[in-house]
Amino acid sequence: MALFGGKADAKKGDMLYAWTNDADLAKKAECGGAVTELLKYALESKTVDAVLAVKRGVDLYDAVPTIVTNPKDLDACAGSLHCGTLLLSKLVMEYVPKMSGKKLGMVVKGCDLMGLLELSKRKLVNLDNILMVGVNCGGSVSPVTARKMIKEKFGVDPNTVTKEEIDKGQFIIEYEGGHKGISMDELEEAGYGRRSNCRRCKLKVPRQADIACGNWGVIGDKAGKATFVEVCSAKGADLLDGAVKAGVIKTEAPNPKGLEIRAKVENAMYKLSDKWRKKDFEGLGEGRERLKKIVKETSRCIKCYACIENCPICYCVECSTKKPYLVKPGEVPPNFMFHLIRFAHIADSCVNCGQCQELCAMDIPNALFMHAQQVELEKMFGHVPGVDMSLPLLALVEEREERDRLSATGSDQIFDIFK
Ligand code: FAD
Ligand code: SF4
Ligand code: SF4
Ligand code: SF4
Ligand code: SF4
Numbered sequence: 551m552a553l554f555g556g557k558a559d560a561k562k563g564d565m566l567y568a569w570t571n572d573a574d575l576a577k578k579a580e581c582g583g584a585v586t587e588l589l590k591y592a593l594e595s596k597t598v599d600a601v602l603a604v605k606r607g608v609d610l611y612d613a614v615p616t617i618v619t620n621p622k623d624l625d626a627c628a629g630s631l632h633c634g635t636l637l638l639s640k641l642v643m644e645y646v647p648k649m650s651g652k653k654l655g656m657v658v659k660g661c662d663l664m665g666l667l668e669l670s671k672r673k674l675v676n677l678d679n680i681l682m683v684g685v686n687c688g689g690s691v692s693p694v695t696a697r698k699m700i701k702e703k704f705g706v707d708p709n710t711v712t713k714e715e716i717d718k719g720q721f722i723i724e725y726e727g728g729h730k731g732i733s734m735d736e737l738e739e740a741g742y743g744r745r746s747n748c749r750r751c752k753l754k755v756p757r758q759a760d761i762a763c764g765n766w767g768v769i770g771d772k773a774g775k776a777t778f779v780e781v782c783s784a785k786g787a788d789l790l791d792g793a794v795k796a797g798v799i800k801t802e803a804p805n806p807k808g809l810e811i812r813a814k815v816e817n818a819m820y821k822l823s824d825k826w827r828k829k830d831f832e833g834l835g836e837g838r839e840r841l842k843k844i845v846k847e848t849s850r851c852i853k854c855y856a857c858i859e860n861c862p863i864c865y866c867v868e869c870s871t872k873k874p875y876l877v878k879p880g881e882v883p884p885n886f887m888f889h890l891i892r893f894a895h896i897a898d899s900c901v902n903c904g905q906c907q908e909l910c911a912m913d914i915p916n917a918l919f920m921h922a923q924q925v926e927l928e929k930m931f932g933h934v935p936g937v938d939m940s941l942p943l944l945a946l947v948e949e950r951e952e953r954d955r956l957s958a959t960g961s962d963q964i965f966d967i968f969k
Pocket of ligand 2: 659687689751753902
């Protein structure tokens with residue numbers, strides 16, 4: 551058996567509706583359950599040795615990363631957690647070395663994927679060992695904002711909410727005693743809704759993954775019951791073919807009107823991202839005014855290092871912000887040099903994942919500052935981080951001898967000006 555009624559095997563670029571053949575999984579899944587079923591099949595067929603996915607923790611505001619090796623355990627991960635603001639890319643650096651060359655399957659949102667590509671450029675992860683099942687992503691809501699929004703805008707106790715979803719531009723909740731939806735635009739104009747980095751994000755369909763799955767474009771009798779699947783690589787095509795042949799996934803050609811709607815929604819999302827970029831960056835001002843704002847906001851910093859530890863681009867064993875001759879130890883707030891180091895080292899490669907802002911102990915809008923600088927560099931040099939394997943700008947200024955010196959000394963310092 552093959553796709554589309556037996557005519558052809560899957561290939562890169564194919565788009566289709568897909569759904570699990572398992573009725574129990576279908577009930578738990580977000581729409582068609584294709585993501586969970588494909589990953590289960592990847593484990594069962596030994597395409598991968600383990601899967602890194604996300605499951606619900608103590609409540610629906612708590613998204614927990616989890617490593618699964620038994621296919622049956624993947625059912626517990628089914629469903630989308632829109633308050634799951636976590637980033638999986640850097641976790642791979644933790645897990646993969648311990649797996650010693652084994653294969654890992656992963657669910658990736660756009661930001662997870664962009665972080666992985668940047669790590670791969672730096673030879674910190676090997677994408678050949680990773681199977682990426684992408685999920686489209688319109689954005690996620692910070693758990694703290696979600697609770698506040700549900701209490702203040704929905705008038706509902708956040709602890710009584712049993713289900714949340716984002717559908718047709720609305721944030722919808724089901725709670726003990728009813729359900730309610732409010733338009734995302736209205737929520738965001740009032741300062742709630744998606745994280746600010748998500749509003750500016752332009753990687754809504756992760757086509758750099760092996761397969762991209764979502765709900766946009768599923769209409770008619772399959773609405774809510776099938777996953778929209780776009781095949782993005784030969785690896786993704788093999789996975790889908792295998793799952794179809796094993797009889798665990800069913801597919802059909804997408805409704806042409808659905809295809810049209812999906813393209814329209816995707817484009818509308820990019821326009822909206824441009825609108826938010828303009829608004830956020832203009833709000834920062836320019837030149838000296840922008841610098842003053844950044845200095846003022848970062849003067850709250852308590853040097854907890856969360857921005858560095860959770861950034862997918864920051865990975866150095868010896869971080870320059872810990873060098874006493876650059877940032878005086880024991881001083882809080884740290885000298886502005888602490889932030890300048892990060893700006894100088896990674897602004898060209900920031901993927902706007904939002905972690906440095908979401909997890910900042912002092913609510914400093916770090917992601918906004920870094921993203922604003924990244925976009926300026928992008929305008930100047932045309933380099934877009936996270937979307938392909940093109941090298942970061944800073945790689946271009948390194949000289950051959952410098953690379954040789956690094957390799958000979960094992961140092962991670964490109965220029966040791968104090969020697
Ligand atoms: P399931 O079989 O239910 O599997 C879902 C998988 O997603 C599970 O493996 C789980 O581990 C993983 N997951 C759940 N929450 C997260 C998270 N926060 N981060 C990483 N992985 C997670 N699709 C669209 O077409 N348009 C959108 O605007 C859109 N926005 C989304 C926003 C978020 C935050 C998320 C997580 C998903 C979004 N999706 C969107 C994708 C959609 O909700 C479904 O995940 C997709 O259609 C697959 O459905 P399924 O039934 O096959 O997935
Ligand atoms: Fe989704 Fe982009 Fe936000 Fe990541 S940064 S959660 S991909 S909208
Ligand atoms: Fe993500 Fe912040 Fe690092 Fe940019 S600087 S990649 S937003 S953690
Ligand atoms: Fe990040 Fe620079 Fe520290 Fe490396 S040295 S971890 S790039 S701030
Ligand atoms: Fe400072 Fe915030 Fe970074 Fe912590 S996360 S070091 S408080 S900027």
